[in-house]
Amino acid sequence: MKLKGWKELKPGAVVTEPGSALKFKTGSWRAFKPKWIEENCIQCMFCWAYCPDMAITVKDGKRGDFDYDYCKGCGICALECPGKKGNKAIVMEEEGR
Amino acid sequence: MGQKSGKIVAVTGNEAVAEALRQVNPDVSAAYPITPATEIMQRFTAFVSNGKAKTEMILVESEHSAMSACIGASAAGGRVATSTSAQGLALMWEELFIASGTRLPIILALVNRAMSAPLNIHGDHSDGMGARDCGWIQLWSENAQEAYDNMIQSFRIAEHMDLRLPAMVCMDGFIISHSIERMEYLDDEAVKSFVGEFKTVNPLLDIEHPVSYGPLILTDYYMEYRRAHAEVMSKVKNVVLDVAKDFEKISGRQYGLFETYRLDDAEIGIVILNSAAGTTKDAVDAFREKGIKVGLLKPRLFRPFPYEEVGEALKHLKAICVLDRADAFGGSYGPLFMDIAATLFPYKEKPLMMNKIYGLGGRDYLPEHAENAIAELAEVAKTGQIKTFKEYIGVRE
Ligand code: SF4
Ligand code: SF4
Numbered sequence: 405m406k407l408k409g410w411k412e413l414k415p416g417a418v419v420t421e422p423g424s425a426l427k428f429k430t431g432s433w434r435a436f437k438p439k440w441i442e443e444n445c446i447q448c449m450f451c452w453a454y455c456p457d458m459a460i461t462v463k464d465g466k467r468g469d470f471d472y473d474y475c476k477g478c479g480i481c482a483l484e485c486p487g488k489k490g491n492k493a494i495v496m497e498e499e500g501r
Numbered sequence: 502m503g504q505k506s507g508k509i510v511a512v513t514g515n516e517a518v519a520e521a522l523r524q525v526n527p528d529v530s531a532a533y534p535i536t537p538a539t540e541i542m543q544r545f546t547a548f549v550s551n552g553k554a555k556t557e558m559i560l561v562e563s564e565h566s567a568m569s570a571c572i573g574a575s576a577a578g579g580r581v582a583t584s585t586s587a588q589g590l591a592l593m594w595e596e597l598f599i600a601s602g603t604r605l606p607i608i609l610a611l612v613n614r615a616m617s618a619p620l621n622i623h624g625d626h627s628d629g630m631g632a633r634d635c636g637w638i639q640l641w642s643e644n645a646q647e648a649y650d651n652m653i654q655s656f657r658i659a660e661h662m663d664l665r666l667p668a669m670v671c672m673d674g675f676i677i678s679h680s681i682e683r684m685e686y687l688d689d690e691a692v693k694s695f696v697g698e699f700k701t702v703n704p705l706l707d708i709e710h711p712v713s714y715g716p717l718i719l720t721d722y723y724m725e726y727r728r729a730h731a732e733v734m735s736k737v738k739n740v741v742l743d744v745a746k747d748f749e750k751i752s753g754r755q756y757g758l759f760e761t762y763r764l765d766d767a768e769i770g771i772v773i774l775n776s777a778a779g780t781t782k783d784a785v786d787a788f789r790e791k792g793i794k795v796g797l798l799k800p801r802l803f804r805p806f807p808y809e810e811v812g813e814a815l816k817h818l819k820a821i822c823v824l825d826r827a828d829a830f831g832g833s834y835g836p837l838f839m840d841i842a843a844t845l846f847p848y849k850e851k852p853l854m855m856n857k858i859y860g861l862g863g864r865d866y867l868p869e870h871a872e873n874a875i876a877e878l879a880e881v882a883k884t885g886q887i888k889t890f891k892e893y894i895g896v897r898e
Contacts, residue, residue, distance in 0.1 A: 410725035410732070415665060416604030417726055418703045419713040 430457055434477030436496040440469055444493035451481035451494060507685040507752070514645040514677035517684060518584070518610045518670075519544035521652035523554045524692035527608075528579035528699065531559035531570035535589040536622045537674040538612035542584055564589040568596035568607075575605035576714045578704025580656070583607070586674060587614035587628045594632070600667045601636030602730065603714060604702075606659035607667040609637075610652060613775070613826075614674040615862040623863020624674035626774065626827040629803075630836040636730055638668035638737055639804040641774050643760075646684040648672040650754060651801075653687070656696045657744045663736050665702055671803075673776040673826075675863060691751045734805040741802050758807040760799045761814055763789060767796030769878040770815060770852075772841050773824040774800055777859070777866040781824075784871035788879075795875050800837070812844035818852040819882040822874045826860045834891055853881055856891040864895050 414420060438459075447467055452460040459475035461468040482494040512520070515537070522530070522545045532542040548554040557574075561567045564585050575581045585593065590611060600607050611632075615625040629639060640655060642648040651670045659668040672678060687695075703712045718726060738758055745756040762782050764770060771781050778799040788795045798814060800806070815821060825835025833839065838856040845851040857874060860866045873894070881887055 407721060408725070410728040413722070413725055413729055415702075415729070415733070416602065416714070417716055417718055418603070419716050420703060420710070422711045 425458075429473045430476040431473045434472075434475060435499055436477045436479060437472070437499050438470055438475060438477070438479070438482055438494050439497055440467075441491075441493050441495065444488045444491045446486065446488055446493070448486060450484045450486065454480050454484045456480065507687050509683065510686055511681050511683050512645060513540070513679050513681055514648050514672050515540035515612070515679065516544060517645040517649040517686075518652050518672075519548070520686060521649050521692070522556075522582055522610075523548045524687070524689050525580070525582070525653065525656055525696050526554050526693075527556050527582045529557045529559065529571070529574035529581045530583055531561050531567045531574065531581075532583045533561055533564045533567045533585070533589065535564070535586045537614060537624075537678045538584045538586040538589065538610065540678070541610055541612070564592040565596065568593040568600065571607045572596060572600050572603065572605060575600070575607050576603065576704070577706045578701040580660070580699040581605075581607045582609070584610040584612070586612045587616055587622075590628045590632055591616065594635075597632055597635040597637060597667075599715070602726070604665040604733075605667055606656075606665050608652070608655050608659060609667065609669045610648075611669045611671045612674045612678045613671050621862040622674070624676050624678075624776070624826075625861045625863065626671075626825070626836075627861075629669065629671045630827040630829070632669070633804050633836065636666070636734070637804060638664075638666050638802070640668065640670050640741075641801060641803050642670060642672040642677070643775055643778050643799065644677055644684070645672075645680075645682045646754070647801075648677060649684065649686070650748065650752065650756065653692055653695065654741075654744050654748050654756070657747070658737070658740055660699065661740045661744075662700065662702075664733060664740055666733065666737070671775065676776045685752070687752060695747065695751055737805050738802060738807050738810070756801065758800075758802045758810055759814070760801060762797040762799070764796030764798055764814060766794060767818060768794040769820045769822075769875070769882050770795065770818045771797045771822050771824065771871070771874060771878075772800070772815070772837065773797065774803070774826065774837060777824065777826065777871075780866055780868055781871040784868055784875055787872070788875050793875065793879050795878065803840075806840050806844075808840075808844045811841065812847065815841070815852065816845060816848050816850075820853040820855075820878045820887075822855050822857060822878050824857050824859050824874065826858075826866075828858050828861070838891075853885070853887055855881070855887055855889065858891070858893045859895055867895070870894055
């Protein structure tokens with residue numbers, strides 16, 4: 405994407421295009437990567453509610469895999485995930501290992 | 502318009518500013534009391550309670566919250582005003598940058614007061630000077646009339662579609678805020694049509710056109726936004742002059758970027774802000790009678806500072822004394838001195854310059870202080886020698 409010069413900017417950095425956060429991919433911030441263990445997932449949607457970005461994909465009311473373009477690796481989903489019988493459905497793994 | 506239609510009154514500076522606010526009738530005001538600015542909002546909230554202003558008054562728990570609420574209300578699409586002094590302005594500090602960076606035309610009446618510690622409630626310029634580089638417009642006022650006139654003009658300036666910048670109107674604490682002076686109020690109708698209807702830009706309350714305020718701007722764009730801010734600041738002076746022309750039509754009073762007094766044919770000059778300029782003009786007259794060609798320059802638009810115009814007005818002088826009612830600690834000169842020196846920096850031939858720090862924490866600025874400075878300037882002009890570049894005056898050794 406070509407970066408704009410200062411004359412082309414909207415005064416006050418006001419964002420006038422709704423939903424433009426879609427264009428801002430935070431995946432490159434990640435140092436830890438969440439891994440979904442589907443067999444432990446009870447489809448409670450806690451991860452979807454807690455995720456500060458839009459990295460939890462949902463289709464037909466069911467949780468799908470992570471969208472790593474938007475996952476910044478904060479680990480909130482892994483912390484909040486109740487899992488099944490004490491076995492977490494999300495675990496964090498170090499990136500680049 | 503074109504017809505003068507005022508009312509002569511005897512009021513304090515605070516009363517005059519509260520009256521200007523009643524006449525402008527902003528949509529929202531959020532404020533927290535602090536001496537000596539308290540009376541402005543005390544009087545203004547009384548207007549609101551008595552139905553004389555339709556403003557939504559938000560009484561908050563701190564100045565940080567006051568400016569935050571002003572920012573929210575301004576982004577929502579309202580005309581917004583507040584008032585403070587000294588530590589109150591300091592507590593607004595982070596919000597000041599957010600208001601200017603977000604380009605919200607909030608109006609703030611700043612009653613200049615010394616910064617603590619030691620705790621002091623009296624007039625000096627250390628509060629306004631501390632906020633001089635936060636991207637706001639600053640208009641400084643010598644007396645109640647100028648404070649009232651600047652308040653009314655500030656709405657037109659700040660809200661101008663080419664600018665959309667917050668503006669601070671400064672006047673000296675107690676000396677002006679609490680002293681009764683004879684001055685003229687404009688008619689309600691004249692003020693109303695002068696400021697006009699508030700025009701919104703990207704208001705949050707326009708739900709048909711959703712917008713987001715305050716995004717994160719990192720290394721890829723922050724510098725471009727700051728460059729754009731420098732550019733919009735450079736447009737302020739022309740708007741200030743245009744608004745002053747319109748204001749003259751309704752008031753008969755002339756305003757510029759700064760005021761000059763007997764300066765054109767002067768050989769030596771004093772530069773001084775706000776109320777002390779009045780005392781100094783009397784001293785200028787007295788020395789003129791003795792045949793000493795002295796003049797005065799009093800900045801009005803202090804931010805953005807009109808460097809070229811001020812330099813042009815001062816460059817013919819042999820010697821200048823800049824009087825500062827604030828110091829810039831760190832071994833350097835006072836804040837006004839540094840700007841005046843910068844205006845003359847481009848010239849090969851320039852006046853000799855000295856700096857005196859006066860009146861801190863409300864210490865009286867006496868006619869003899871102005872007289873001593875002028876006498877010293879006359880000597881400097883004659884000998885070409887400066888003995889003391891910077892000193893405190895009116896202080897016990
Ligand atoms: S690690 Fe953070 S950003 Fe990534 S999916 Fe989990 S909650 Fe969302
Ligand atoms: S929080 Fe855990 S259990 Fe709940 S939906 Fe997400 S992955 Fe599945």
